[in-house]
Amino acid sequence: MKFFFAYIILFFLINCSTYDSPNVIFILTDDQGYGDVGVYGAKDILTPNLDKLARGGAYFTSYYATQPVCSASRASILTGCYPDRIGIFNAYSPGSKVGLNPDETTVAELLKEKGYSTAIFGKWHLGDAPKFNPLKHGFDEFYGILYSNDMWPKHPEQGTVFNFPDIMLYENNKPIKVLNDQTFLTEALTDKAINFIKRNKNNPFFLYLPHPQPHVPLFASDKFIGSQKRGLYGDVINEIDYSVGRILKTLKMEKLEENTIIIFTSDNGPWLSYGGHSGSAGIFREGKGTNWEGGHRVPGIVYYPNKIKANTKIDVPAMGIDWLPTLVEFTHSQSPKNKIDGASLVPLLTGETDQSPHKNFFFYYRVNELHAVRHKNWKLYVPHTYRSLNGRVGTNDGFPIPYEMNTIKYPALFDLEKDPKERNDLASKHPEIVIKISKIADSIRTILGDKLTGTKGKEVRPVGKID
Numbered sequence: 001m002k003f004f005f006a007y008i009i010l011f012f013l014i015n016c017s018t019y020d021s022p023n024v025i026f027i028l029t030d031d032q033g034y035g036d037v038g039v040y041g042a043k044d045i046l047t048p049n050l051d052k053l054a055r056g057g058a059y060f061t062s063y064y065a066t067q068p069v070c071s072a073s074r075a076s077i078l079t080g081c082y083p084d085r086i087g088i089f090n091a092y093s094p095g096s097k098v099g100l101n102p103d104e105t106t107v108a109e110l111l112k113e114k115g116y117s118t119a120i121f122g123k124w125h126l127g128d129a130p131k132f133n134p135l136k137h138g139f140d141e142f143y144g145i146l147y148s149n150d151m152w153p154k155h156p157e158q159g160t161v162f163n164f165p166d167i168m169l170y171e172n173n174k175p176i177k178v179l180n181d182q183t184f185l186t187e188a189l190t191d192k193a194i195n196f197i198k199r200n201k202n203n204p205f206f207l208y209l210p211h212p213q214p215h216v217p218l219f220a221s222d223k224f225i226g227s228q229k230r231g232l233y234g235d236v237i238n239e240i241d242y243s244v245g246r247i248l249k250t251l252k253m254e255k256l257e258e259n260t261i262i263i264f265t266s267d268n269g270p271w272l273s274y275g276g277h278s279g280s281a282g283i284f285r286e287g288k289g290t291n292w293e294g295g296h297r298v299p300g301i302v303y304y305p306n307k308i309k310a311n312t313k314i315d316v317p318a319m320g321i322d323w324l325p326t327l328v329e330f331t332h333s334q335s336p337k338n339k340i341d342g343a344s345l346v347p348l349l350t351g352e353t354d355q356s357p358h359k360n361f362f363f364y365y366r367v368n369e370l371h372a373v374r375h376k377n378w379k380l381y382v383p384h385t386y387r388s389l390n391g392r393v394g395t396n397d398g399f400p401i402p403y404e405m406n407t408i409k410y411p412a413l414f415d416l417e418k419d420p421k422e423r424n425d426l427a428s429k430h431p432e433i434v435i436k437i438s439k440i441a442d443s444i445r446t447i448l449g450d451k452l453t454g455t456k457g458k459e460v461r462p463v464g465k466i467d
Contacts, residue, residue, distance in 0.1 A: 020332045021114065021204040022306065023260040025193075025247065026323070028077070028208070029240060030070065030123060030148070030215035033270035035282030036237055037299045042280070044229035045237050049245035053262060053303040058312035058349050062416075063300025065268045066320035067365055068288050070148060071125050073267040073320055074210070078106040078126070078137070080324030080340035082363065084448040087463030089367040092125060094151055094165055099127015100137060101464035105336035107324045108138030111206045114333045117199075120144065121192040122210035129466050133173050139208070143171050143192050149182055149212040149219075156217055156398050182219040186211060186236075190243040194250045201254045204331075209247075210267075211240055216274050217398060231276055231396065258305045261330060263323065266298040273401050275394020285422045289403075290386045291364040291371040293379075293422060304330070308349050316356040317374065318345055339459070363444050370450045373441050377417035380427075380437040381408050384452060411438060 034040055038047045039054040066076035070091040072083035078100070079086060086104055100106075108118045119141040120134045128146035135142060145167060150156065152167035168175035179185075193209050213219065213236050220235040224242070228234025244264065251257040270279030272287040272294075281287050281294030288295055300318065302308060307330070321342035328335050329344040343357035364372035372381045387403035394401045411434050413427040427434050449457030 021116070022304065022330060023197075023200075023205050023207075023256060024111065024116075024327055024331070025207045025209065025260060025262045026077070027244065027247075027262065027264045028074070028122070028210040029264075029266045030210070030212055031268060031271050031279060031288055032214055032237065032266035032298065033279030033281045033287065033294070034284055034297050034299060035280035036214075036270070037301075039301075040299050041282050042230075045234040046228065047237065047241040049241045049248060050264060050299075050301065052248075053244065053264060054301045056305070056310050057262075057301065057303035057308045058314055059302075060300035060314045060318050062315060062317040063265065063298060064296040064317060064319045064362065064364075065266065065298050066296075068268040068290060068295035069366075070215075070267055072365075072367075074125055075100060076320040076342075077267075077323050078108070079104050080107075080321055080336065080342040081338075082321060082341045082365065082448055084365050084368055084457065085339075085341060085459060086461050088126070092127060092147060094128055094147055094167075096128065097466045099129060099132030099464045101462060102131070102136060103338075103464075104461070105338060106137045107327055108134075108206055108208065110138075110324075110328060110333045110336065111204075111331060112138045112140070114331060115204060116331075117196075117203060117205040118208075119192075119196045119205070120208040120210065121189045121196070122208070123148065123212045124210075127464060130173065131466060132464060135173055141172065141196065143169075144189065144210075145169060145179065145212060149179075149185075149215055150217055152179070154217070156400070182212070182217070183221050185219065186213055186239050186243055187221055190246055193243075193247060197247070197250050197256070198254060201256060211243075213240060214279060216271060216277050216400075218277055233277055233279060237279075260304070261327070262301075262303040264299065264301040264303075265320075269295045269298060271400075272389055273394050273403060274398065275401070276396030277398050278394065283421055286386070286388060289366070290388070291366055291381070292386070293416070293420065296364065302345075302349055304349070307346075309351060312349065312351065314348055314354075316348065316354065317358075317360075317362060318348070318356070319362055322357070338461070361440060361444075363441075363448070365448070368449055368451045370441060370445055370448075370452065373437050373444070374416070375433075375437050375440060377415055378433055378437060379414050379416050379422070380434060380441070381412040381414075382438070382441055382452075383408050383410060413437075 075088040224239040284293035286292035325344040362374040445455040
């Protein structure tokens, strides 16, 4: 009888430990639009595995990348902060002397402290100097590239000389070869991910898989070329979907599926100037590089059979700042000591509530300029300039057409619930709402700053710099 009770206690402790420490797989794509997944409306790209994740778990209809550009958006995912709080703007080029400050705490560091094995296979883009290497930010393993896949001598933008160096493929903190051909990369990153899962099946792990695709230039392996109606872009997405399927199959084979959280999203909306080589924002206005809905609103899928019911559709807004606190709650980890901006989405994901954990305020920056504020169903644009194709459509040859610059001279107000396409400016009809949200905008400027108004944010922390 004594041994029986000892067995019961041991069983209880093991299972409690398992549920307290679920595995985490975070899959991030680059420049994938809202309309590039079947469950989000894509008709010309097959994404059966992503659709399965969404229908088997939860998917957000109003999930936002924190900024409509690479480095800033990725910083938010890993730190739970608006990128302006931690001094990260835009997208870093090779040789940048700045990066993610080592004083910031990443989700990888928090999970590593809890005993997780951690790895990143893909694109980093938070500083290419050794001081900012992923291994300095909580990751045990790294295989991939340090910045965007177009930052190389073959950069496709015509008429512009960037003088980018060769792009290197890294393993941990060492470059292992010049990346002249990228067709193998999606498969290679997936192979690395699967190997990592198998090696860590008996202990909790955090796998960050930020694919360099479908950022231009587009690359898919031979067996996917010509497979989709959308052309090469569709082929690339279909290969990423196949990668997701391979990972799911591995989790099932290793009996890890039930206790593994899988998150899938994109770092920003589609790069529309590349025409047929860009993604689709669906019904939403504009794309990458703007704070219109098409620049920020992207797929957001969370799969966790132990905690999340199938077919959980979440319409309230969420943002990239929310992933860190969500994973902290799911894994029972310690929160960062530094102040963060995100809030846990666990109550939403598990059905405990249908209300946003925020006070319905979301702030949309481009670089260090505040461009818009969302309050409940309202979105107010403050005066600023933004890029647009103004109805023109790019070609299918992989070369971009130039943007034009538009100006919002006066505050513009949209009701996203009734007008998700942002076509009907209601500022003149609701001046009281404009005044209310403008005050919110002024308040956040004093905290996070605003280059347009010359406001210095009192809570902005220093970006990492090379000594």
